[in-house]
Amino acid sequence: xxxxxxxxxxxxxxxxxxxxxxxxxxxxxxxxxxxxxxxxxxxxxxxxxxxxxxxxxxxxxxxxxxxxxxxxxxxxxxxxxxxxxxxxxxxxxxxxxxxxxxxxxxxxxxxxxxxx
Amino acid sequence: xxxxxxxxxxxxxxxxxxxxxxxxxxxxxxxxxxxxxxxxxxxxxxxxxxxxxxxxxxxxxxxxxxxxxxxxxxxxxxxxxxxxxxxxxxxxxxxxxxxxxxxxxxxxxx
Numbered sequence: 001x002x003x004x005x006x007x008x009x010x011x012x013x014x015x016x017x018x019x020x021x022x023x024x025x026x027x028x029x030x031x032x033x034x035x036x037x038x039x040x041x042x043x044x045x046x047x048x049x050x051x052x053x054x055x056x057x058x059x060x061x062x063x064x065x066x067x068x069x070x071x072x073x074x075x076x077x078x079x080x081x082x083x084x085x086x087x088x089x090x091x092x093x094x095x096x097x098x099x100x101x102x103x104x105x106x107x108x109x110x111x112x113x114x115x116x
Numbered sequence: 117x118x119x120x121x122x123x124x125x126x127x128x129x130x131x132x133x134x135x136x137x138x139x140x141x142x143x144x145x146x147x148x149x150x151x152x153x154x155x156x157x158x159x160x161x162x163x164x165x166x167x168x169x170x171x172x173x174x175x176x177x178x179x180x181x182x183x184x185x186x187x188x189x190x191x192x193x194x195x196x197x198x199x200x201x202x203x204x205x206x207x208x209x210x211x212x213x214x215x216x217x218x219x220x221x222x223x224x225x226x
Contacts, residue, residue, distance in 0.1 A: 031212055058213075102165045102209070103210055108159050110158070
């Protein structure tokens with residue numbers, strides 16, 4: 001299993017500013033993921049972050065808007081840059097762990113971002 | 117990734133069994149079926165995973181017919197705390213790119 005914490009848990013930001021979200025895992029993991037969940041919607045994968053390499057972004061997400069760092073095997077950050085109200089969402093990080101019989105993804109509690 | 121279809125919502129009462137059926141008609145030979153649960157203001161939580169027949173753990177059971185074109189998540193004797201959104205996902209065992217559909221909102225009433 002894995003226990004994931006995120007900071008901040010929520011924030012209200014002004015448009016045009018940037019916010020960096022931190023994700024900390026209690027064990028070393030190879031792959032970390034960042035998701036977005038817009039109000040009332042399902043989760044959408046933003047990018048995959050592997051330690052020691054550039055993050056891989058999904059269609060519709062770009063590095064300039066969502067730069068990601070992965071300095072070690074237990075930590076990652078996601079920055080939401082030049083924010084607009086459309087960026088108001090819950091941002092979640094997750095990790096994948098093999099438990100001996102299946103791959104499980106563990107999710108953090110999420111960061112609720114409101115852009116005014 | 118195989119597309120999944122599940123009911124938007126289901127209502128139940130405490131102590132009842134809740135069965136959520138997910139359709140995945142174009143599931144591939146090597147795809148597995150995984151269910152996640154998400155409470156309000158929390159990230160999704162893995163519930164159960166299976167390939168065929170029946171899988172049971174301390175939380176739920178997963179029934180998969182022989183053709184694997186559908187699956188049913190069974191929650192025995194639900195309580196108010198089981199109110200959540202339940203997601204059915206179909207993907208390769210080690211496919212980390214999870215594709216979440218709309219999910220099923222289960223509301224348990226007293």
